Amino acid sequence: MWFLPLGGTGEIGMNMNLYGHDHQWLMVDCGVTFDESLKVVDGVGVGPKHDVVCADPSFITRQKENLAGIIITHAHEDHIGALPYLWHRFKCPVYTTAYTAEILRRKLARDGSNPNIPIIEVKTDETQIIGPFEVKWLNITHSIPEPHALVINTSVGNIFHTADWKIDANPVVGKPFDPSPFKALSKQDILAMVCDSTNATRAGHSISEFQCYQGLKQLIDSAKGRVVVGCFSSNIARLITLAKIAKRTGRYLSLFGRSLQNTVGAAKATGHWPEDLEVIDSYHTGYLLPEEVLAVATGSQGEPRAALSRLAQDSFRDVSLDAGDTVIFSSIIIPGNEKPIENLIKRFNARNIKTVLADESEYTIHASGHPCAEELQLMYGWVEPQVAVPTHGEQVHMIANAAIAKQSGVRRSLTGKNGDLFMLAPNIGIKREAVSTGRIVIQQ
Ligand SMILES: [Zn+2]
Numbered sequence: 001m002w003f004l005p006l007g008g009t010g011e012i013g014m015n016m017n018l019y020g021h022d023h024q025w026l027m028v029d030c031g032v033t034f035d036e037s038l039k040v041v042d043g044v045g046v047g048p049k050h051d052v053v054c055a056d057p058s059f060i061t062r063q064k065e066n067l068a069g070i071i072i073t074h075a076h077e078d079h080i081g082a083l084p085y086l087w088h089r090f091k092c093p094v095y096t097t098a099y100t101a102e103i104l105r106r107k108l109a110r111d112g113s114n115p116n117i118p119i120i121e122v123k124t125d126e127t128q129i130i131g132p133f134e135v136k137w138l139n140i141t142h143s144i145p146e147p148h149a150l151v152i153n154t155s156v157g158n159i160f161h162t163a164d165w166k167i168d169a170n171p172v173v174g175k176p177f178d179p180s181p182f183k184a185l186s187k188q189d190i191l192a193m194v195c196d197s198t199n200a201t202r203a204g205h206s207i208s209e210f211q212c213y214q215g216l217k218q219l220i221d222s223a224k225g226r227v228v229v230g231c232f233s234s235n236i237a238r239l240i241t242l243a244k245i246a247k248r249t250g251r252y253l254s255l256f257g258r259s260l261q262n263t264v265g266a267a268k269a270t271g272h273w274p275e276d277l278e279v280i281d282s283y284h285t286g287y288l289l290p291e292e293v294l295a296v297a298t299g300s301q302g303e304p305r306a307a308l309s310r311l312a313q314d315s316f317r318d319v320s321l322d323a324g325d326t327v328i329f330s331s332i333i334i335p336g337n338e339k340p341i342e343n344l345i346k347r348f349n350a351r352n353i354k355t356v357l358a359d360e361s362e363y364t365i366h367a368s369g370h371p372c373a374e375e376l377q378l379m380y381g382w383v384e385p386q387v388a389v390p391t392h393g394e395q396v397h398m399i400a401n402a403a404i405a406k407q408s409g410v411r412r413s414l415t416g417k418n419g420d421l422f423m424l425a426p427n428i429g430i431k432r433e434a435v436s437t438g439r440i441v442i443q444q
């Protein structure tokens with residue numbers, strides 16, 4: 001039994017994990033990341049590249065007949081984004097739940113590629129036999145509809161793959177976190193727990209998505225003019241929160257940016273959007289009084305072509321912002337994006353448009369979707385795996401995760417990076433740099 005990450009271990013982004021057993025492989029997630037390194041033209045740096053990249057899949061495409069299937073745990077770009085570009089190299093069935101399947105179908109339709117991907121829709125608690133792997137989907141909480149953890153059973157050992165998660169008692173979308181299926185795992189003799197490390201360096205417990213409702217409502221209540229909120233377009237819970245606030249504060253909610261309209265469309269199609277919450281056509285925003293406007297916009301990371309950048313440059317088609325309006329960043333600053341976000345803020349402030357950043361605000365206006373130390377400790381205590389395998393993090397996060405596992409009574413941990421072969425059964429060990437890895441550009 002092997003675990004072999006091709007992407008997402010030793011870095012945050014472009015997850016591509018392989019599990020190997022009995023001459024076959026199972027892929028878990030197939031995501032992208034953004035290359036923000038300096039673009040050089042004629043020897044001169046001309047700004048960040050913004051290339052969309054993913055893990056080099058050569059290792060598995062060379063033996064694609066041994067790939068039994070691909071599982072997508074949830075619809076975040078770092079888990080699903082590369083699949084439309086890479087699937088033709090694998091040509092095997094894709095297993096995922098309804099919301100993620102809907103997002104995938106929309107991506108394929110948009111790209112026009114539309115290959116006939118066999119998508120097998122799975123429900124919570126369902127088990128699928130994929131080659132020599134028996135996989136069970138467990139409902140968990142994160143920052144997107146239908147996040148799932150996996151239990152991968154084989155004849156030589158059982159793996160618990162957490163995927164992205166947090167413990168959220170009120171996630172706004174989906175059921176509250178329920179510890180019982182995880183407590184039950186201790187009786188199943190879990191060999192390895194492959195676990196999200198993103199926030200392992202943070203003490204305590206993550207903030208519940210519900211707390212953002214109160215913080216954002218207070219801010220929006222006190223705002224005089226238009227309010228535009230920048231947030232990740234996949235965060236349906238935050239969008240529902242904002243739609244509720246619009247209703248309670250006499251504003252109309254509109255969505256600036258295609259990816260926001262797309263995810264709300266997918267949420268409506270799969271029953272995740274409350275029917276009483278209205279969204280108006282972005283085109284109508286320009287005809288409303290300023291105090292009636294609440295818009296959500298793409299581009300909270302300073303992406304040059306997204307709605308927030310266009311609003312900052314006053315070149316957005318549907319509306320112009322004026323002095324006295326407010327722009328709220330209901331998101332984190334992803335490391336590497338500090339400069340473009342700073343430029344965006346300067347542009348707004350130069351026009352006397354107020355800006356509010358999550359890190360600097362006295363109100364809670366963003367909640368992370370990943371577990372802090374206390375949550376990791378609880379999960380290790382419930383599952384009691386023999387080995388902890390930290391993933392989904394940079395070295396510093398994975399080392400912190402391994403330390404928490406140790407404190408929680410897990411006797412061994414394996415910390416490595418992309419291309420390392422994690423041997424889980426019959427012997428436990430790690431073969432460093434067993435497979436050559438890298439990244440490929442899929443969109444410039
Ligand atoms: Zn992720």
Ligand SMILES: [Zn+2]
Pocket residue numbers: 074076142164369
């Ligand atoms: Zn995620």
